[in-house]
Amino acid sequence: MQIYDYRQELIDLLNNTSADPQSLLQTQRSLTMILNILNHYQASTLAKEPTPRFVQRKVQTPQNGLSPNARKALKSLLTGPSIEKEKEAVPHNTTTDRPIAPTPKEITEEERLAADNRYIVHRKLSGAEINHHYYPEVLLHSLPFPVEDGDIAQLDYEQKVRGLPAIRRITGDHLREYTPEKINVVEYGELKQVAGSDVLQISNTIKGNSIVDEAPENTIVIDPFKYPGRDIKAGMVIDYAYYDRGNGLADAKNGSIRWIHEKKDYDTTKQPAKPKVIKKASNPRHDYEKKLDYDLHQRKVLVITGIRNKVKGLKPVIDKHHGLFRGLDASAEEKVSSSKLKREIRDTDFVVVCIDAIHHRISQLANHHAKRYEKPLAIANVTSNTAVERAIARALNGDPAYAESSEDLKNYK
Numbered sequence: 001m002q003i004y005d006y007r008q009e010l011i012d013l014l015n016n017t018s019a020d021p022q023s024l025l026q027t028q029r030s031l032t033m034i035l036n037i038l039n040h041y042q043a044s045t046l047a048k049e050p051t052p053r054f055v056q057r058k059v060q061t062p063q064n065g066l067s068p069n070a071r072k073a074l075k076s077l078l079t080g081p082s083i084e085k086e087k088e089a090v091p092h093n094t095t096t097d098r099p100i101a102p103t104p105k106e107i108t109e110e111e112r113l114a115a116d117n118r119y120i121v122h123r124k125l126s127g128a129e130i131n132h133h134y135y136p137e138v139l140l141h142s143l144p145f146p147v148e149d150g151d152i153a154q155l156d157y158e159q160k161v162r163g164l165p166a167i168r169r170i171t172g173d174h175l176r177e178y179t180p181e182k183i184n185v186v187e188y189g190e191l192k193q194v195a196g197s198d199v200l201q202i203s204n205t206i207k208g209n210s211i212v213d214e215a216p217e218n219t220i221v222i223d224p225f226k227y228p229g230r231d232i233k234a235g236m237v238i239d240y241a242y243y244d245r246g247n248g249l250a251d252a253k254n255g256s257i258r259w260i261h262e263k264k265d266y267d268t269t270k271q272p273a274k275p276k277v278i279k280k281a282s283n284p285r286h287d288y289e290k291k292l293d294y295d296l297h298q299r300k301v302l303v304i305t306g307i308r309n310k311v312k313g314l315k316p317v318i319d320k321h322h323g324l325f326r327g328l329d330a331s332a333e334e335k336v337s338s339s340k341l342k343r344e345i346r347d348t349d350f351v352v353v354c355i356d357a358i359h360h361r362i363s364q365l366a367n368h369h370a371k372r373y374e375k376p377l378a379i380a381n382v383t384s385n386t387a388v389e390r391a392i393a394r395a396l397n398g399d400p401a402y403a404e405s406s407e408d409l410k411n412y413k
Helices: 007-015 021-048 068-079 083-089 109-114 137-141 312-320 338-346 360-372 385-397 405-411
Strands: 118-123 128-130 133-135 152-161 164-171 183-193 200-205 220-222 237-243 256-260 300-305 324-329 350-354 377-380
Touching: 007 021, 109 118, 133 164, 137 256, 183 220, 300 312, 300 338, 312 324, 312 385, 324 338, 338 360, 350 360, 350 385, 360 377, 377 385
Parallel strands: 300 324, 300 350, 350 377
Antiparallel strands: 118 128, 118 152, 128 133, 152 164, 183 200, 183 237, 200 220, 237 256
């Protein structure tokens, strides 16, 4: 068996090795390959002949060795690409001839939002796409806040709704580089039969504020067969959405049904509800009489109190200020662990602690976790609507957690 004499290629390899890291790395790889080849042939030889043999140099010819093309391929395998080609592949400084470090990729605003599970809402004619998940219109309608194109949605991957991450909140903080496509909605459009055909049309709306209400000839034709399984028929009241590109009815004809209203949503024949008689509270100290002027914009407020029967009674304060109420009953001190407080405070926007019937440990833990997660915290001296309302106002304005005693007494008269 003849062994190819690789020594000349090894000499060429070392001669072509420069001091830069890329060239040294390529030489290291080539030497490792040579050792693997030698070990392979040595193992084959020892298996056949127990006595080691010396390899004699023999000039190879195309008839009894490698062809010129094979020699060229082997040499390229050992030496790797030329130094000039390596320099072309890696950018170098023309002055120092040193490789230029690649510029780090700039983090986009959208990537920063994704780190906090916040994503752009891509509103569709029906439903929306959020982080590559499609949310049907029925899920969007069940939310306590509107969802518009370009809004920022915060998703909760620990809670699922129909297999989708739950939408915790929606904010109108649109990204600068995102331009929402204008979507017009014909709200509460009445479907009427087109004489002599199976198709329907919208020629007016209950609100009277749509493009079809501007002139008698303005109509939008609806083909029921485009919506199989929804049983579209005359007499229904629907919301119809379309992309507004400035072409009026020409754009509207390419729209789609967004929502079918139930009769209770628009029935104007119902008798007005009788006014409810509001009973006077037995304790006027807790009457919710004064309403401060601020808007929570659907942000969550966690109210911690030690009076169990008053937890739910504080909900109207947050509701009237357009917030989301979260109540924590701390009357049983041993049942309120640090981990429970941490979880509740982490998932809210504002924290109000009513300290009139609460254990000091819970108050300290609430203050600790609120600082840790940078949540505004305010203290209410008593568990009452007025005290909670004023505490939320202080948290919104960044005022001290405790109110001045004279100010509280004035409001409790």
